[in-house]
Amino acid sequence: MQLRTALAAGAIVAAAIGTSDAATSSTYRVGAAAVDITPEVAPDAPPVWLAGYGMGRQAEKTHDKIYARAIVVSDGKFGVAIVALDLVGFFYDQVEQIRADVAKLELKPSVDYVLISSTHTHASTDTVGIWGPYVKTGIQPGYLKRVRSACVEAIEKACKGAKPAKLYIAQTHVNEFGNLIGDSRLPKVIDDRLTVIQARSSGRKVIATLVNMPCHPEVLGSRNKQLSSDFPSTEREYIEKRFGGVAIHNSGTVGGLLAPRNPGVDPFTKEPMPKGQVDEMMAFGRIIGRIAEEALTRAEPLTGPISARTENVLLPVWNQIYKTAMGAGMFKRQVYRGDGSPVKVPEPASDSQPAKLPPIKDPCLRTEVALIQIGDLQIAAIPGEIYPELTLGKFQRPQEANADFPGAPLEPTIFPMMTAKYKMLIGLANDEVGYILPKSQWDWFYPYAYGRKERQYGEFNSVGPEVGPLLMAAWAKLIEAK
């Protein structure tokens, strides 16, 4: 029953976008899979600490299951796997372990580049380590390993099920449908571009639909006590019912801070939007699903070779809170010195109780920026929560008085430097280094910009003021080498 519905729905959409390119020859091999990573929430199970907002928010029940969802696309010579996790973030060290495990498998098609992104849901279990009860890790014992295995399993399944397929792409602006994404920090700059990529087999059956959108999945809010992927849950459910196949959601630009808004009225049903955590979240997700569906009616084929290039970056940790958390062993990741040498730490007792670090003067994190090209589509893979100013290249000029670094040079930016017809950004890609701000907007010290009495939110959850310049320099190197 499920399969027949899926086939019928797929056929309708393929017809809607035209049949001129629907030849039997296929451009890519594509597979997709979803693997459940829902931790048990029960009185007799270990506590599940929800990540995002304040510490010590314990889950009381599960609203919807969370997943590792993978799509593998190969042009016959080069294959990429893009995995989206319903998590607040997943560190680079974990991603490197997943890549090493994937490399051991003999996959067909071959997977030459693995991208692990997090949706950044604020209703999922802690995988960063700072959301447990006061100064205790919120990571469940064995959970990071489970997520790593799930990523490998999802990629393996996607490869096994891969079929000849065509890719279609469409882009639209979410806020043209209603006030759905807002920016809570000055200056107000909003990136609202939604990208949808759909893979259809030669029989026009939908294999996968990937939706990429610049917004924090946090409709449920800070008082929520239910485990959930937040609005991507009903968005994916809507898409899977409509088209079949596996629906995948990943986040684009989320810094700034780009967050969901209640549009008042559902732009499709014209009914008043529900207010209140769960109903509002579910309605919001269905709206995004419908926006993706609407965009797909204007989808165009995506053709051309696939490639991926990466650049490693060392980020000095300026943030004192991060330094303290790192010293206490709460962040489970390798720490480096300023010269790039790794800091040796004793073997951790377990996944959830990492060892404490010896004191170091200039701790750094190692991360990665990547550029993926699939035909006419360029994808920037950015390891954290980038500000829309850096994505769109819309800086406030002149610089606001009282910002901490007067005359700070403007960074190279993402979309204006891209050369392909389609431009997309995956945020929280392969890492979560926190907010990535333009240095010219950094505003930690009093007096504050915009005549404010209190500092704006952002720097508190950033590694430091050099993160923006360093990551954007790495990005410029990648995009200019094209």
Ligand SMILES: [Zn+2]
């Ligand atoms: Zn965030």
